[in-house]
Amino acid sequence: xxxxxxxxxxxxxxxxxxxxxxxxxxxxxxxxxxxxxxxxxxxxxxxxxxxxxxxxxxxxxxxxxxxxxxxxxxxxxxxxxxxxxxxxxxxxxxxxxxxxxxxxxxxxxxxxxxxxxxxxxxxxxxxxxxxxxxxxxxxxxxxxxxxxxxxxxxxxxxxxxxxxxxxxxxxxxxxxxxxxxxxxxxxxxxxxxxxxxxxxxxxxxxxxxxxxxxxxxxxxxxxxxxxx
Amino acid sequence: xxxxxxxxxxxxxxxxxxxxxxxxxxxxxxxxxxxxxxxxxxxxxxxxxxxxxxxxxxxxxxxxxxxxxxxxxxxxxxxxxxxxxxxxxxxxxxxxxxxxxxxxxxxxxxxxxxxxxxxxxxxxxxxxxxxxxxxxxxxxxxxxxxxxxxxxxxxxxxxxxxxxxxxxxxxxxxxxxxxxxxxxxxxxxxxxxxxxxxxxxxxxxxxxxxxxxxxxxxxxxxxxxxxx
Amino acid sequence: xxxxxxxxxxxxxxxxxxxxxxxxxxxxxxxxxxxxxxxxxxxxxxxxxxxxxxxxxxxxxxxxxxxxxxxxxxxxxxxxxxxxxxxxxxxxxxxxxxxxxxxxxxxxxxxxxxxxxxxxxxxxxxxxxxxxxxxxxxxxxxxxxxxxxxxxxxxxxxxxxxxxxxxxxxxxxxxxxxxxxxxxxxxxxxxxxxxxxxxxxxxxxxxxxxxxxxxxxxxxxxxxxxxx
Amino acid sequence: xxxxxxxxxxxxxxxxxxxxxxxxxxxxxxxxxxxxxxxxxxxxxxxxxxxxxxxxxxxxxxxxxxxxxxxxxxxxxxxxxxxxxxxxxxxxxxxxxxxxxxxxxxxxxxxxxxxxxxxxxxxxxxxxxxxxxxxxxxxxxxxxxxxxxxxxxxxxxxxxxxxxxxxxxxxxxxxxxxxxxxxxxxxxxxxxxxxxxxxxxxxxxxxxxxxxxxxxxxxxxxxxxxxx
Numbered sequence: 082x083x084x085x086x087x088x089x090x091x092x093x094x095x096x097x098x099x100x101x102x103x104x105x106x107x108x109x110x111x112x113x114x115x116x117x118x119x120x121x122x123x124x125x126x127x128x129x130x131x132x133x134x135x136x137x138x139x140x141x142x143x144x145x146x147x148x149x150x151x152x153x154x155x156x157x158x159x160x161x162x163x164x165x166x167x168x169x170x171x172x173x174x175x176x177x178x179x180x181x182x183x184x185x186x187x188x189x190x191x192x193x194x195x196x197x198x199x200x201x202x203x204x205x206x207x208x209x210x211x212x213x214x215x216x217x218x219x220x221x222x223x224x225x226x227x228x229x230x231x232x233x234x235x236x237x238x239x240x241x242x243x244x245x246x247x248x249x250x251x252x253x254x255x256x257x258x259x260x261x262x263x264x265x266x267x268x269x270x271x272x273x274x275x276x277x278x279x280x281x282x283x284x285x286x287x288x289x290x291x292x293x294x295x296x297x298x299x300x301x302x303x304x305x306x307x308x309x
Numbered sequence: 310x311x312x313x314x315x316x317x318x319x320x321x322x323x324x325x326x327x328x329x330x331x332x333x334x335x336x337x338x339x340x341x342x343x344x345x346x347x348x349x350x351x352x353x354x355x356x357x358x359x360x361x362x363x364x365x366x367x368x369x370x371x372x373x374x375x376x377x378x379x380x381x382x383x384x385x386x387x388x389x390x391x392x393x394x395x396x397x398x399x400x401x402x403x404x405x406x407x408x409x410x411x412x413x414x415x416x417x418x419x420x421x422x423x424x425x426x427x428x429x430x431x432x433x434x435x436x437x438x439x440x441x442x443x444x445x446x447x448x449x450x451x452x453x454x455x456x457x458x459x460x461x462x463x464x465x466x467x468x469x470x471x472x473x474x475x476x477x478x479x480x481x482x483x484x485x486x487x488x489x490x491x492x493x494x495x496x497x498x499x500x501x502x503x504x505x506x507x508x509x510x511x512x513x514x515x516x517x518x519x520x521x522x523x524x525x526x527x528x529x530x531x532x533x534x535x536x537x
Numbered sequence: 538x539x540x541x542x543x544x545x546x547x548x549x550x551x552x553x554x555x556x557x558x559x560x561x562x563x564x565x566x567x568x569x570x571x572x573x574x575x576x577x578x579x580x581x582x583x584x585x586x587x588x589x590x591x592x593x594x595x596x597x598x599x600x601x602x603x604x605x606x607x608x609x610x611x612x613x614x615x616x617x618x619x620x621x622x623x624x625x626x627x628x629x630x631x632x633x634x635x636x637x638x639x640x641x642x643x644x645x646x647x648x649x650x651x652x653x654x655x656x657x658x659x660x661x662x663x664x665x666x667x668x669x670x671x672x673x674x675x676x677x678x679x680x681x682x683x684x685x686x687x688x689x690x691x692x693x694x695x696x697x698x699x700x701x702x703x704x705x706x707x708x709x710x711x712x713x714x715x716x717x718x719x720x721x722x723x724x725x726x727x728x729x730x731x732x733x734x735x736x737x738x739x740x741x742x743x744x745x746x747x748x749x750x751x752x753x754x755x756x757x758x759x760x761x762x763x764x765x
Numbered sequence: 766x767x768x769x770x771x772x773x774x775x776x777x778x779x780x781x782x783x784x785x786x787x788x789x790x791x792x793x794x795x796x797x798x799x800x801x802x803x804x805x806x807x808x809x810x811x812x813x814x815x816x817x818x819x820x821x822x823x824x825x826x827x828x829x830x831x832x833x834x835x836x837x838x839x840x841x842x843x844x845x846x847x848x849x850x851x852x853x854x855x856x857x858x859x860x861x862x863x864x865x866x867x868x869x870x871x872x873x874x875x876x877x878x879x880x881x882x883x884x885x886x887x888x889x890x891x892x893x894x895x896x897x898x899x900x901x902x903x904x905x906x907x908x909x910x911x912x913x914x915x916x917x918x919x920x921x922x923x924x925x926x927x928x929x930x931x932x933x934x935x936x937x938x939x940x941x942x943x944x945x946x947x948x949x950x951x952x953x954x955x956x957x958x959x960x961x962x963x964x965x966x967x968x969x970x971x972x973x974x975x976x977x978x979x980x981x982x983x984x985x986x987x988x989x990x991x992x993x
Contacts, residue, residue, distance in 0.1 A: 086795070086796060088781065088784075088795060088796070088799060089775050089776065089777060089781050089825070089826070090775065091773050091774065091775055091827065091829065092773065092776070093773060097772065097773050097829060097919075100772075100919075101852040101919040102852070104852055104854055104917065104918075104919060105852050105853065105854060105855050105858075106855055106858045106859060107854075107859060108854075108859050108861075108862070110831075110833065110917065111770070111772060111831035111833070111917065111919055112770060112772070112831060115772060137850065137852065138852050140850035140921060141773070141829050141850055141852070141919060141921045142773070142829075142921075143775065143827055143921075143923075145775065145781060145825050145826075147794075147795035147796060149794065149795070166821065166824035166825055166923070168785040168786070168788055168789050168821065168822050168825070169789065170788055170789060170791075170792075171789050171790055174789075174790045175790060175791060175792050177792075178792070233788065233794065233795065234788070235781075235784075235785040235788055235795055235825060237824060237825045237826075237827075237923075239827075239850070239921075
């Protein structure tokens with residue numbers, strides 16, 4: 082079961098974003114801006130930046146998460162977000178002695194399937210352990226391991242990329258596990274940067290419509306809204 | 310078994326790199342340079358750029374490969390190279406009806422292990438098919454599939470990143486499967502851009518020493534060469 | 538006056554994009570797809586990808602331009618697009634013996650201002666030449682050169698980033714010179730990849746509304762369209 | 766005159782890097798590692814990572830600088846480092862009423878040249894102000910401004926890219942102004958992350974030789990060290 086912990090982040094994230102944004106269009110000096118901007122002004126500036134899609138200043142702050150208990154299915158999807166930094170526990174160098182794995186809810190809610198799923202995963206892990214004992218390296222033995230196997234990693238993303246990743250991964254079309262992961266990421270960000278956390282939402286909120294062929298119902302489609 | 314086909318690339322790759330490099334330090338115009346540079350001059354310029362590590366002009370050319378028959382182990386490693394573009398066959402949307410998988414040589418050369426490995430992979434795939442029939446979606450059923458399962462993808466990399474990726478993945482420390490993959494990539498590049506292809510080599514060639522803690526023997530270690 | 542020449546590009550751009558997109562959701566092999574997809578099917582696939590914002594396959598093709606006759610004002614803006622490759626003529630190593638510079642239309646259309654502008658630019662260039670003669674290096678002498686001075690560069694961008702850059706730089710809010718530059722880039726792309734060229738448009742076309750605070754009139758604002 | 770202030774950074778930078786590195790090759794959990802790693806162990810791990818060139822974990826920490834008093838010459842060079850985030854004071858929206866500019870030492874040390882340089886810069890700025898008064902916009906009037914004009918920006922870089930940028934910009938071949946800038950950046954980093962700060966050095970330190978055609982003398986050339 083996925084666990085997300087925010088282990089590091091740039092402090093004063095929202096103030097720094099607002100100060101950078103002000104710098105670009107004023108003759109003030111950055112340090113003055115950092116001292117003078119009131120919380121209300123910061124909030125107003127962030128609002129404006131977001132609504133007009135001027136998101137580059139959101140790159141100045143970043144968040145580092147410890148992510149545990151996700152399947153290799155999901156870690157493979159996750160690392161496709163290229164504007165981020167990942168350190169993943171290596172299956173090449175770390176033998177997986179204990180078995181931890183993820184069962185999709187669609188399977189765990191059907192007891193006869195769950196039993197078979199569990200049996201298969203355990204059998205694969207048993208063979209993995211046997212191969213290790215017989216001198217096969219961890220990097221080769223892992224070929225038998227199912228994608229359900231849990232992994233852990235450290236991920237750093239800046240706020241702009243977090244907003245982008247969430248726009249896709251909190252969408253109804255995302256698979257349940259990565260959606261769950263980003264819901265937990267959102268909760269962690271909200272604790273330390275509530276204004277940014279609030280913006281971690283499916284893309285339809287920013288667009289004002291759903292740009293997929295079919296809407297989940299949250300927003301009408303692009304065609305319904307714009308007429309084209 | 311991995312198959313690599315170069316399906317697209319920027320033509321005249323080496324001429325374009327040389328012309329761009331000349332542009333940066335001459336008052337000539339790019340189109341003149343493209344017309345006037347002789348093959349010998351191109352070769353000389355590329356040599357110089359490489360030996361002094363001025364590699365940015367190598368970004369102007371790129372290569373697109375169709376990659377088939379690699380395991381999910383290797384596709385997961387591959388997509389960690391972030392300065393490249395990937396389109397991978399989706400296990401969410403494409404049910405894997407036929408079973409194709411990779412057996413590591415360390416396993417396939419030991420017949421008793423291979424038999425068990427094969428049995429386990431086939432059993433997992435059988436359960437996968439059963440789950441599909443019982444209404445589980447492909448995206449959920451795949452949790453049971455082993456990492457050995459083959460995947461295919463299209464990858465585009467520019468020449469600079471190719472050189473970087475090869476510097477790591479053609480190193481003796483890389484796992485056999487990704488090393489094989491990049492050996493085939495090198496062969497494909499050599500056919501259309503021999504000077505670039507020749508530079509797709511482990512990092513020790515460029516460094517003049519091995520910077521890992523232990524050398525495979527190809528080059529002496531940094532300490533042996535530089536004394537520190 | 539800006540001149541843009543497409544000096545290199547990945548051939549069959551639109552076919553490759555469509556084939557990659559098909560690969561991701563079918564069990565076909567890439568090479569089969571490259572052979573079988575009809576021009577109409579390619580067109581339909583590109584349409585679909587664009588309307589749903591699934592743009593990653595557009596990264597598989599890239600375009601290399603020779604850009605001449607832009608001011609340093611514009612080259613400084615241009616290189617802020619980070620997902621691209623640039624080789625710029627160096628003011629450190631190349632002495633600018635001939636004077637070429639850009640006069641903004643707002644100045645060139647007012648003859649008394651234009652005369653003063655011209656005089657100032659020429660005086661600065663004269664001092665630059667004097668300093669070179671007196672032994673100042675080009676890299677230091679250039680501090681006196683105005684931003685109007687022309688530069689040339691080679692730029693490579695993939696189709697996805699080109700679409701993104703155009704969404705901003707063909708917007709009415711962009712400055713006239715960089716807008717002109719991207720209009721010429723669009724013309725060049727249209728010659729070899731008409732479907733992609735047609736998509737090089739201000740962001741309002743994709744959004745269906747203007748997301749800036751005030752619209753230029755081409756599209757109504759987000760609020761007018763979505764009600765929020 | 767360049768001023769650099771570190772206005773934000775990820776705290777506990779070195780501990781986080783070391784913990785991420787340990788995660789990748791152990792079965793420990795990230796949070797345990799963050800609690801247990803002693804300062805000596807952190808130091809040892811960082812040393813090892815650097816000497817073997819395994820730098821990806823250095824991406825997990827970043828530094829945000831306020832940079833003031835650099836010329837447009839140097840800001841144009843700086844933003845060429847693409848793996849970083851910049852917010853620059855806009856010459857489009859901010860009229861430069863006060864004149865601040867950089868004089869290269871090679872010019873300021875020759876009084877007759879300095880006088881002419883100053884006169885030229887002041888004349889250009891005067892014309893700029895006149896044009897503003899006559900209704901020319903700041904974005905167009907700036908074409909007459911010399912490259913010596915000061916700008917300010919906010920820059921965020923992660924530690925890996927900082928090490929890379931310094932490897933080039935602290936090299937003797939870099940121009941004096943950007944070299945000065947990165948020397949000040951190094952001083953700022955050293956205050957909060959001394960181990961990382963110490964690694965902000967020209968590339969020859971990491972290589973063990975100079976890979977340029979001619980060495981400044983700090984290290985022997987590649988050929989002298991490796992024999993090829």
